[in-house]
Amino acid sequence: MSARRENEKYDRKEELPSSDFRIINWIGIISQLTDTKMRQLLDGTDVPPPQFILLNHFIHHPDEGKTVSGIAWAMQQPQPGITKTVAKMLAKGFLRAEDNPEDGRSKILYLTDAGIKAHAQAKERLELALADTFDGWREWEKKDFFGFLDRLKVYLDENR
Template identity: 65%
Template sequence: MTTNKKKTGSASALDFQIINWIGIIEQLSSTQAKRLLDGTDVPMPQFILLNHFSHRPDEGKTVSNVAWAMQQPQPGITKTLAKMVSNGFLKEEPNPEDGRSKILFLTEQGKQSHAIAQSRLIRGMSGVFDDWEETDKKQLFTYLDRLKIYFDDNR
């Protein structure tokens, strides 16, 4: 790993190209994921939210918390979450701190539907890393995790 550090705030064409490539990869992989989830009970927007809830399955979340975490407008998130409640993926409980809002929790059905959809995505994208060494995948993950943490900390 190189130790050449740039001044904070400076950017290069390579910096842009890296972010641009990640955006292209996201678009291509999302399109493939949507195709793989087609015909399941978990469309892509709901899978993304189930994924979010599954990281801490016992932790309740408000609509505002989810909208902030997803960096999405609250009305759109509200609509998707309402569908997830009606599908049995999430359950609502009164918010003891704010009577106007509810706290949402992942249900067993939500966990199971997430696992089935995730399994379908894993099988459908099985060839992506066929010619990669395990060490290369781990190194890539380390760099991507570092980048994710930066963006998460600098919203």
Template identity: 50%
Template sequence: MTEPPLAFRIVNWIGIIDQLTTTEGNRLLKPLGLPLPQLVMLNHFSHRPDEAKTVTSIARALQQPQPGVTKNVQSLVAKGWLRERTNGADGRSKLLVLTPAGIAKHRAAVAALTPWVARAFADWPEKDQRTLFALLDRLKLWFDSDRDQR
């Protein structure tokens, strides 16, 4: 059997890494009462903590079905990590903002995950880490752009 094309193998490896990190991430986040899908959402909000978002905009950005996003939003609102307010432009939807408690929970999650992630890169020179990050960022930007063109 011939090897698949390199581009496929790279994306496949990223998928395998995602599976491995999801399992361990959920294990490490369990004591915080924060499943990984909820951390993903808090992380999405943490990049622009003052920006209000709708469920529709979150679902689009995360490329997830709206019902699943709604379920996670409801859980985060119930825990006080997101706050809802009326959307003046559209009375059918709510605007969601990250709360101070949500920021604190996000920071706690990053702190819980950092030692484990740091171990993965313990023998990597910083230059190699920066190179990998730059290449992955380039790939992410391409996939973001491609999604937006569809």
């Protein structure tokens, strides 16, 4: 059922689920739609979505080293998938690896200048393509909306 038809059903008050469920459900639908759009927009580039997501993870603290297991935990993804994506990014020079002085079995990964540049180019591509997403929204609406989303993200992150 499309989101629009589902919303119309709710508007008619048929089997109305709780607001809590509707919010989480809508976020799931938005996630599916934006993931699909991101795949379409980054298809054929040097930064496919899994690599963009990892670059995005690194870009918040570009000088901070990370381990594969730490990334997997933070992103709530299986470690083998992260390891595979990291290997591709190392080969492209988006990340560099150093021996982990605390654990000889692992490496510490760092974002490189090439990774920063690749992230910036992919981000610009996404921003340009999605520029009209919030047309008609007032700046205060976007700020309020972001504040609510941030509050939810922090709660979910702290209560894994």
